[in-house]
Amino acid sequence: MTLLSVRNLRVSFPTRQGTFEAVRGISFDLGRERLGVVxxxxxxxxxTGRAILGLVRPPGIVTxxxxxxxxxxxxxxxxxxxxxxxxxRISMVMQDPKFSLNPVMTIGDQIVEAYRLHAGGAKPAARQKALEMLRAVQIRDPERVMGAYPHEVSGGMGQRIMIAMMLAPDPEILIADEPTSALDVSVRTEVLNIMDRLVRDRGMGLIFISHDLNLVAQFCDRVLIMYAGRIVETLAAKDLHQARHPYTQGLLxxxxxxxxxxxxxxxxQRQDSWREGDTITQSLETEFPGGL
Amino acid sequence: MPPAPNGRAAARRRRARSIGGTVLSLVLTLLGLLLVTFIIGRVMPIDPVLKVVGDRATQAQYDAAYQAMGLDQPLYIQFARYLGDVVTGDFGRSISTGQLVVDDIKRVFPATVELATLGTLIGVLIGVPLGVIAAARRGGVVDQVARVVALVGYSMPIFWLGLMGLLVFYGILGWVGGPGRQGIIYDGMIPTVTGLILVDSLIAGDWGAFKDAFSHIILPASLLGYFSLAYISRMTRSFMLEQLSAEYITTARVKGLSERAVIWRHAFRNIRIPLITVIALSFGSLLEGSVLTEIIFSWPGLGQYITKSLLAGDMNAVLGGTVVVGTCFVALNLLSDILYRVLDPRSK
Incomplete structure (x- = not known):
């Protein structure tokens, strides 16, 4: 079932030198799957992630x-x-928890705020929900973490807290924008596994934005390869090594x-012709009947 | 958890050390201030003995006064005596008023504090929201208006604005009281408790005196408030712009928060800390720097007192006033330091 359907999305910014197009006409569908964007x-x-959330600030234009x-x-x-x-309904986890959590609010307040904004309800109930979410992301001492400030937790913990906060209102789609790039290699897998489990359990759609091809190949069901604001190739993650587009091959x-x-x-080696070429779609019909 | 008590003790030690360090730097700053004022007092080409004995005294009288004032002692002993005097609150006698400098300052300083406080209050209550809105709607109408308001505030000489204000609001419209702190009929009618007439008249329950004092203070306070508003609104705007481009603001928006919650609950909470320093410094500069305003409005405050004493070569009064202003500055810095620690979780 299609959660999100995007056709010919463009994001452009007027500048003194003319219009700069950051995203130039991309189309994709997202089901209850893990979609990598590389x-x-x-x-x-x-x-693309920000455009979906309506977070492109003026003077940026989304069509x-x-x-x-x-x-x-x-x-x-x-x-x-x-x-x-x-x-x-759509939420996002960003790159570095050091900057994406408010430094002067306790972690508990920040999670409770996210939850109550959409679910309403009394504070004690929201607190229970926040504790439950912290346990779900395997925080060992949730009571203490609730009262802690972001600078008092490690990067891996911060990112798990971000995931707990963003998943508290039960969204259907999570956009993860390079969620592990700022983390130590040793905690990356842990954070990814937690995110993966939560997203699967809830039957959510995940858009996983990354520049790490191997990570995406392991972790996602399907991959979009973007180049200069376009999708140059889309293929099943397990078929990544049979990529046909020269850019994808070059990356690999x-x-x-x-x-x-x-x-x-x-x-x-980059070629100008890739900027305008068509998307190579690889046998997705067999993987996702009724998909693209 | 075994490491917890250990960590807590270490934290307590750390805190004790940081408080100790603050107090030490405070004492050193004050000592430096006293040293500077002492040296200024000694190098000024004004003969303090001549000021006391007059220019028709005999050499014997002059020498007796010279010794009585301790000027024959080495400088470090003189400084030690000066320190001792200052610590016990003795700044000597003012030559122009003939009274103890401490009593003079007790009389004039509340007038300045009253004016500076009200001015800062106006500056904060208007300047902070103006700066926040200007940053939130960058390039919008409010931003442009705030820019012009601040520019005028920066560049207009205060004595001109003061005179124009008196002409329009006192002379032509008659909306406010004229120069001075009170009208003649209320002068000396309110028993002095705090020295702040607005407060004292409320304590005395004299509504008429309060209204009279308010009508006198509102124009000079608005002028000073306008100047601190210009500064505070610009600083608020730039602090806010910095925060609004931070990643956690995007997080707040992703949560689905309203723009108002994003700005006030998230961004503004993060600028309270630098903003306190700005407000404290602006208040401090109003405490010492409102000389022109005090002269134009015949405001019997500290700025006017120091200026008049300086022109009369009355060094005891000048040094006393300088020490008071300097101490206020140091105290305000200390206060903003403490508030910093209370408001910023990262400093604990």
Whole structure:
């Protein structure tokens, strides 16, 4: 079932030198699956996430032929209606918990705020819910963490707290924007596993934005490869190594491999023709009947 | 958990050390201030003996006074005596008023405090919201208006604005009381308790005297308030802009919070800390720097007192006033330091 359907999404910013297009006409559908979005910096992957949430600030302009959440259009909704979708139905976890948590509010207050905003209810009930969420992300001492400030917890813990906070109102879609890039390698897997389990248990759709191809291949069901604001290729994560687009192949070739060591990794060669080329879609019909 | 008590003891030690450090730096600052005022007092080309004995005294009288004032002693002994005097609250006698400097300051300082407090209050109550709204609607109408208001506040000479204010609101419209703190009929009618006439008249229950004092203070306080507003609103705006571009603001928006909650509950909470320092410094500068306003409005305050004493070569009064202003500055800094620690969880 399709949760989110996007057709020909464009995000552009007027500048003195003319209009800069960060996202240039991308289309995809998201079901209750884990969708990876991969690309280098500036390829428009984060901007896509923000456009879905209606968080592109003026003077940025978002247009699309279609942007629907379970059949309802959500493109350029009035702020008031968009606020009821943000957090409640679509949520987002950002890169670095050091910056994405408010430094002068306790963690408990921040989770309770997220939950009560959409679920309402009394404070004690919200507190119980917050404790339950902290336990769900395997925080050992949730009572103490509730009263702690963000600077008092580690990065991995901070990101688990972010996940707990963003999932507290039970959204249907979670956008994870490089959720492990700022974390130590040792806690990445732990955070990912927790996020994975929660997203699966709730039958949510996950948009996992990353520049780490291997991580995405392991973790996601399906991958979109973005280049210069376009999707150049879309394929099942398990088929990543059979990618046909030269850009995807180039990305894969520039990663070191234990099973095929080379003296010198190739440098990624970019071609202008990729900017306008069509999306290569690989046999998705068999994977997702009625999908793209 | 075994490490907890240990950690708590360490935290207590750390806190004790940081308080000790603050007090030590406070004492050193005050000592430095006294040293500077002492040296200024000694290097000024004003002969304090001549001021006391007059220019027709004999050499014997002059020498006797010279010794009586301790000027024959080495400088460090003189400084030690000066320190002792200041600590016991003795700044000597003012030559121009003939009274103890301490009594003079007790009389004039409340007038300045009253004016500066009301001015700062006006500056904060209008300047902070103005700065916040200007930052939230960057480039909008409020932002443009705030920019012009601040620019005028920065660049207009206060004596001109003061004179124009008197001309329009007192001379032509008659909305406010004229120069001075009180009208003639209320002068000396209110028993002095705090020295702040607005407070004293309320304590005395004299509504008429309160209204009279208010009508006198409102114009100079508004002027001072306007100047601190200009500064406070600009600082608030730039603090807010910095916070509004922070990642946690995006988090708050992703949660679905209203723009008002994002701005006041999230961003504003983070600027309270630097804002306190700005407000304290602005208040401190009003305590010492409202000389022009005090002169234009015949406000019997500290700025006017120090200026008049300086022109009369009355160094005891000048040094006494300087020490009071300096101490206020140090105390305000200390206060903002303490509030910092209370409000910023990261400093605990």
């Amino acid at each position: 690309g280098e910096s500036g390829s428009g992957k984060s901007m 699309a032929d279609r942007m629907e959440l379970e059949g309802q259009p959500i493109l350029n909704l009035p702020e008031g209606r968009m606020r009821r979708i943000r957090g409640r 070739n520039s990663l070191p491999r234990l099973d095929a060591p080379v003296d010198r990794l190739p440098v990624l």
